[in-house]
């Protein structure tokens with residue numbers, strides 16, 4: 028049995044995704060339980076299927092609960108237990124709440140922070156949310172136990188030695204209602220983040236070295252300007268740590284400012300302003316680019332340095348390829364960029380992670396390089412079609428390098444043909460064995476897991492896939 032006490036706020040549930048761009052729930056069929064008992068009663072007395080919602084940051088297709096009862100789990104929030112290297116929290120606790128509680132105890136979750144922390148723990152695990160660093164993988168890989176409610180309202184504890192932990196570590200909301208999670212924690216160290224710029228021709232070697240040598244490393248590749256910006260984090264010396272003036276979750280600037288890529292920032296701001304039909308200024312999408320202006324090193328904890336995303340309505344797409352394929356994939360992406368000069372709003376974001384045990388993760392079983400791209404949405408009207416075409420091209424190219432998409436983000440299922448992957452088949456078999464499809468149905472998941480052989484072979488040519496699917500903004 029687990030204790031039936033939760034820290035619940037009274038906020039009403041929303042019928043829209045986080046950005047407000049998509050209706051994902053019918054207002055007449057939306058519940059927000061505030062205790063475990065309320066949730067159990069709801070599951071036991073339901074007259075049909077349900078869909079669980081966390082912070083609603085994922086691709087709207089994954090979340091769309093309009094045909095069924097939407098159950099918002101953000102009311103089940105709060106830390107419930109501590110031990111020296113473990114923390115237990117309700118599934119609807121946001122990463123920000125968890126991080127703050129851990130930070131006060133000098134701890135953090137044993138996984139790299141993603142770029143934002145408004146996700147719920149269960150939602151982040153569900154979609155394989157990850158940060159960067161070869162010595163760790165997804166947040167789900169830090170799970171030591173989950174408590175999962177079945178369709179009869181009964182709860183089962185799944186531990187890390189369970190043979191199905193690879194399924195639960197990235198559960199896609201398809202294996203039951205996750206009500207509580209126990210995660211491994213580590214001491215919250217202070218790091219120095221060294222920031223540099225390299226010529227695009229040197230990106231592969233510079234990034235590979237940074238990823239191998241540092242606890243956390245990431246890069247932004249600006250193909251139009253043929254430069255890349257690299258962050259690498261190393262533990263701070265005692266003297267450097269004393270220069271950190273803030274507490275947990277903050278970072279302090281260090282050293283001189285570098286203006287060498289300010290011209291790149293100017294160019295991107297102009298392009299973004301035209302494409303999103305928005306005057307340049309303090310709007311969030313411009314701030315995401317302005318961060319590269321006058322860059323400098325910093326000292327702080329992992330969250331303070333890495334969790335710096337600025338949530339802006341966007342189409343967010345990320346494909347993981349085996350890290351060993353980076354050289355070939357990068358060469359092909361570079362050629363494609365030179366030939367097509369595609370419209371892109373943002374640099375490619377490169378993050379490498381270690382192998383994941385999660386069957387559905389792009390990083391399953393091997394070190395993986397995640398290529399991220401973003402198309403920002405205009406204030407009014409549809410997304411520029413050529414920006415969407417560029418997104419489709421990138422997916423096709425990376426699919427040819429054994430790419431697998433981040434399933435919480437936008438992607439074109441027909442490019443990847445996930446059905447053929449043995450690890451996906453294993454997940455589908457577990458879903459069938461648990462018989463969850465009748466009470467947690469998802470046509471979207473079925474279309475990816477059961478009905479999506481790749482069209483035109485594994486990863487078609489760019490022109491073969493263009494325009495096949497509209498933009499599901501999230």
Ligand SMILES: Cc1cc2nc3c(=O)[nH]c(=O)nc-3n(C[C@H](O)[C@H](O)[C@H](O)COP(=O)(O)OP(=O)(O)OC[C@H]3O[C@@H](n4cnc5c(N)ncnc54)[C@H](O)[C@@H]3O)c2cc1C
Nearest residue numbers: 081082083084085141142147149150153156157200205435
């Ligand atoms: C601006 C932005 C930045 C992002 N940055 C990153 C990043 O750095 N790294 C990264 O990997 N991803 C990133 N993402 C993706 C994000 O982490 C995922 O979409 C994550 O799932 C969001 O968690 P959530 O609480 O919003 O879950 P939701 O989007 O609400 O739900 C996701 C899935 O989990 C299921 N679910 C939720 N709670 C439960 C539960 N208790 N039990 C069972 N199923 C449940 C839902 O049914 C759904 O299938 C980003 C997204 C945005 C919009």
